Amino acid sequence: MSTHPLSRRRVLVSVAAASISALSVPVRAQSQWDVLRELFFENRPVADGTGVIELEAPARAHDAALVEVAVRALLPQTPERYVRAVHLLIDRNPAPRAAVFRFSPRTGSASIATRIRVNEYTPVRAVAELDDGTLFTVERFVKASGGCSAPASKDKEVAYARIGKMKLVQPEKLTFGAPNELRLLISHPQYSGMQIDQLTRNWIPADHLETIRITWNDEPVLEIEADISLSEDPMIAFHLVPEGPGTLRVEASDIKGRRFVQTWQLGAGA
């Protein structure tokens, strides 16, 4: 487990921040985002992302275990300049990095949507990483609490009976040469490790998707690193620019080593 070195680094960061603030006026408390920036981006500069990406998130969530958020990329994906990754962070969640979405210039658009758990009032942020490694962030404050420890909505038997089942919501007719939005659902209980079993009263061990790889005619479209802050039955909305009919393939794996694969033939009737 890497928690020890991480928390140690966190302490060191706070000490450094404290000594700086002692010398400089005005005093600025170290924010959770400062900690995350060090943890996930090695303290590389992260610029204000206004004009690069937008984040849509509700100011107040009606179900803390299912908060749908959307990241819109304002740059077109071109081979010369494209969004390489979008990191979705929930600053104050126990596992702050909900997911990393990795794109290729062929993805068409780096706009995505997904559903997250929110454990307490927190900034939710998207960090866009361009192909040259520069980083941009935007954030929204979301009021919700208890999303990570909320009881699972289905009993375990039912949840595991449906595990790995996928559903693809696609436009009635695929448009060739332009971005099409596809919505992928993957049934998975996404146990956070913070929920209690109804019958045994024990903690349910964490069990969640780890990677999701989406390809179009064997070319990568999107690769996702997932964590417990993605809601039960994860939903991923993404874009595809098909030049003609083809095969969409989704391969997902979870931390218990299960592997789920499904393919769809798209655009044949177009």
Place this chain on the structure above:
Amino acid sequence: MRSAGVRRREVLLGSVALAAPRPSGAEPLPLLAIAPGLFVHAGVHEDFAPSNRGGIANLAVLLGEEAVAVVDAGGSPAQARDLLAAIRARTDRPIRHLILTHHHPDHVMGAGVFRAVGARIWGHARLEAALRDRFAVYRAAMERLLGPAIAGAEAVPIEETVAIGKPRRIDLGGRPLELVAWPTAHTDCDLTVFDLGTDTLLAGDLLFSRRMPVIDGSLPGWLAVMDELARIPAARVVPGHGPVSAPWPEALGPQRRYLEELAAAVRRAIRAGRSLPALLADPPPAGDWLLSEDNHPRNITAAYKELEWE
């Protein structure tokens, strides 16, 4: 039972003759007699707040010749103590049964008060698991929302369970009650009580009236259960939230319309590829539901999540 006039007079006289000293500090909750020996306390149509002590649900008291049954324990021990005082102001017959209609905090947080005076606790066969799973979370939330009223709230064991398809009876002495457990609807552990002598259905939260229903189980499941409920030959119903008594089965109408329209709207949106946030931005439905500002978006989220897998 059509000797209502006689019965009612007996009960009223009884309340004078049998009045017992009330527990110290408790202020008897107002109770309305809606049928002979059947009293209901009206919950307020508010969110949980220190001022209402969690008292947002309707609570019922049934008096038999030998014993008393209480249906739902209230939202806090403080409210339950006042309900107990109101019962004791009317009768000193033993409170033998506490029937919990489901696991939500406004119905169960006062349960320990009735267990302490000897009531056996009844519930759906799935109630104990539902409570075990959520009680700590509910209690923490109620401490934050209600303050001191929640002090002493404890999880109670469910001593008598009712399984789906196997109704059970309780006799309070000349007053038989039928308890029915339902498949997943409002929650996954909904229970109703039918007071056979007065043809009164105590519906728990399977029926909301005026206050917008909340889906914490299954939307199609709830609609299916409502079809079954409508066949119960009751004269009146006590909704879990709403007026203390309403005509049956007409009282089902507004809730059925709301839930059917919600299911239709969510299915339409899913078919059209509209996202959940897009649907949440739609104007709320017509109708004079109370607390729709919070409850409607919550219901859309629950319905969308369930129906997108159809």
